[in-house]
Amino acid sequence: MPNKRTLTDSSAATAGAAIVATGLRCSYGGFEAVRGVDLSIAQGEFFALLGTNGAGKTTTMETLEGHRSATSGTVQVLDLDPFRHRRILRPRLGIMLQESGFAAELTVEETVMLWLRLSSSGEASPANRARTIRDALDSLELTNRAGTRVQQLSGGQRRRLDLILAIVNRPELLFLDEPTTGLDPESRERTWDVVQRLHRGGTTILLTTHYLEEAEAMADRIAIMHNGRIAVTGTIPDVLAAQPAQIRFQLPETITGVEPLTVELRVGTHETVTADSEGACTISTVDLEDTLFRLLSWARAGDHRLRRLAATEASLAGVFRTVSTLPDGADQLGTAA
Amino acid sequence: MSAPRFAVIALSELRLIIRNKTVLIGATLFPLALGGYLIYSREQVGRGWAELVLLQIVFFTLFTLYLTITTTLATRRNELFLKRLRSGESGDAAILLGLVTPVIVLLAVQLGIVAVAMLIAGAPGPGYLWPLAAGIVGFVAAGAAMGILTGNITPSAASAQVTSLPFLTIAAGSAIWALFALDWYIVLLPGGAFTVLVNAAYGADTTPEHLNLALGALLAWTVIPALIAYKSFRWEPRR
Numbered sequence: 001m002p003n004k005r006t007l008t009d010s011s012a013a014t015a016g017a018a019i020v021a022t023g024l025r026c027s028y029g030g031f032e033a034v035r036g037v038d039l040s041i042a043q044g045e046f047f048a049l050l051g052t053n054g055a056g057k058t059t060t061m062e063t064l065e066g067h068r069s070a071t072s073g074t075v076q077v078l079d080l081d082p083f084r085h086r087r088i089l090r091p092r093l094g095i096m097l098q099e100s101g102f103a104a105e106l107t108v109e110e111t112v113m114l115w116l117r118l119s120s121s122g123e124a125s126p127a128n129r130a131r132t133i134r135d136a137l138d139s140l141e142l143t144n145r146a147g148t149r150v151q152q153l154s155g156g157q158r159r160r161l162d163l164i165l166a167i168v169n170r171p172e173l174l175f176l177d178e179p180t181t182g183l184d185p186e187s188r189e190r191t192w193d194v195v196q197r198l199h200r201g202g203t204t205i206l207l208t209t210h211y212l213e214e215a216e217a218m219a220d221r222i223a224i225m226h227n228g229r230i231a232v233t234g235t236i237p238d239v240l241a242a243q244p245a246q247i248r249f250q251l252p253e254t255i256t257g258v259e260p261l262t263v264e265l266r267v268g269t270h271e272t273v274t275a276d277s278e279g280a281c282t283i284s285t286v287d288l289e290d291t292l293f294r295l296l297s298w299a300r301a302g303d304h305r306l307r308r309l310a311a312t313e314a315s316l317a318g319v320f321r322t323v324s325t326l327p328d329g330a331d332q333l334g335t336a337a
Numbered sequence: 338m339s340a341p342r343f344a345v346i347a348l349s350e351l352r353l354i355i356r357n358k359t360v361l362i363g364a365t366l367f368p369l370a371l372g373g374y375l376i377y378s379r380e381q382v383g384r385g386w387a388e389l390v391l392l393q394i395v396f397f398t399l400f401t402l403y404l405t406i407t408t409t410l411a412t413r414r415n416e417l418f419l420k421r422l423r424s425g426e427s428g429d430a431a432i433l434l435g436l437v438t439p440v441i442v443l444l445a446v447q448l449g450i451v452a453v454a455m456l457i458a459g460a461p462g463p464g465y466l467w468p469l470a471a472g473i474v475g476f477v478a479a480g481a482a483m484g485i486l487t488g489n490i491t492p493s494a495a496s497a498q499v500t501s502l503p504f505l506t507i508a509a510g511s512a513i514w515a516l517f518a519l520d521w522y523i524v525l526l527p528g529g530a531f532t533v534l535v536n537a538a539y540g541a542d543t544t545p546e547h548l549n550l551a552l553g554a555l556l557a558w559t560v561i562p563a564l565i566a567y568k569s570f571r572w573e574p575r576r
Contacts, residue, residue: 065424067572087428095424101417105356106349117345118425165421 018204023073033059035228048215051225091120094171104151119169155182231323243314245288250307251279346435387539403480410488463538472534475555486562530554
């Protein structure tokens with residue numbers, strides 16, 4: 001049973017926050033997709049919103065982008081209501097939608113030109129516009145497809161064009177909804193290079209992705225959603241530190257059950273020891289080093305052989321699995337960052 | 338100074354219409370060919386110029402404007418292009434105006450070509466210009482508003498063949514019906530209202546009550562659908 005903790009997301013103070021959502025709820029007809037999300041993302045932060053399919057990530061993103069209004073709760077994006085103040089806010093945002101929509105019969109270059117002319121930055125001279133388009137296409141290796149109609153692009157190329165449209169106006173806040181889905185490894189790397197460059201330049205980034213390793217590598221903080229709620233949030237080390245590491249081994253034949261082991265190891269409240277009928281023992285602990293040291297000391301002192309010994313730190317994948325098995329209506333599993 | 342956003346969208350949309358051969362033929366060449374045939378066969382059919390003017394404008398407005406707006410909106414929604422446009426800086430009105438404007442320009446060009454062809458064929462100008470001008474503006478505005486409303490409830494370009502039928506029937510049917518019997522309730526329909534104004538332009542006896550009713554009807558057929566469409570517009574396909 002996972003720890004149940006109250007979510008307190010204090011690392012990004014409300015003042016100076018790029019995004020603040022309080023008690024956010026969103027419904028489609030009778031279905032409540034988002035059920036009370038509290039979220040605060042600081043200016044310049046790289047925040048990853050993770051979750052299972054149907055967890056409510058895209059609905060949350062689209063509400064923050066101003067595509068839909070919240071059913072209840074409050075949302076502030078760059079100190080404005082994203083739905084009511086859409087026209088004021090949009091010039092400061094970059095939005096990469098989960099599903100790309102293009103006019104199939106425009107070329108890549110015409111598509112970027114259209115987008116640039118529709119953005120405030122499009123007021124530049126034609127020469128500047130041409131240079132901006134050339135640089136943007138070059139940055140994501142679409143220069144040789146400039147004259148190709150969008151309908152003839154591969155899925156990965158369309159995704160890269162999507163990213164170009166999201167960043168061509170040099171946004172303060174960039175929403176990336178599964179930006180690397182369908183991309184080959186090289187394109188993913190190129191995509192992240194571009195995004196990281198923006199982040200280093202001060203752009204706040206809110207990312208949703210199914211690639212946990214990308215979130216782990218890029219994000220300053222993460223949140224994992226499940227059933228329309230945020231189940232866990234914090235920095236990666238904090239999230240992992242609050243989740244138990246595991247030590248697995250085969251119980252020595254001289255030991256019957258876990259009771260003697262529990263007593264001799266002086267198992268504390270931060271540890272649990274379980275074993276199955278085959279004698280495969282698992283110790284869950286939030287202090288791997290200390291528990292492992294005591295276990296090995298006990299084994300050496302008693303001359304016990306610990307067959308198939310393995311110790312694993314908590315992983316984001318493990319946390320994700322734990323969250324995804326939370327029953328509907330369960331309380332949040334979380335850490336204070 | 339840069340172009341307004343609706344104009345940028347309109348130019349892009351015009352380029353798309355030109356590149357899409359199905360739309361190009363359906364919305365330009367086919368109506369022009371049929372319009373030319375109507376002029377050519379006028380004497381054989383035994384109709385007057387006023388009736389021909391009426392039929393040409395009704396026909397072009399419904400097929401070039403109304404149907405194209407309906408299918409364009411359904412197609413752009415399905416392509417998620419509407420959602421894409423809405424994720425940028427353009428306002429809702431600018432997006433819709435941008436998508437509708439090139440179709441209106443296309444219609445204006447077609448009507449201009451047909452008007453020249455009719456004058457060459459010996460058609461007289463209207464005795465009173467303002468009822469014709471008001472009628473064209475009102476009928477085109479009603480067609481555009483109804484096109485947006487129908488496009489709003491049309492899930493795909495193919496299904497536009499079904500969803501567009503009610504308004505096509507009402508508008509074309511009432512225009513033709515009004516040639517034979519000008520009852521007050523026919524004047525409340527868009528085609529009937531337009532017929533009253535065209536008849537007035539060509540000197541037919543028309544009461545002021547009928548004229549006012551026709552103008553009011555066209556205004557209502559424009560404002561009410563436009564408001565409903567604007568309030569309930571769907572920017573992305575139904576999930």
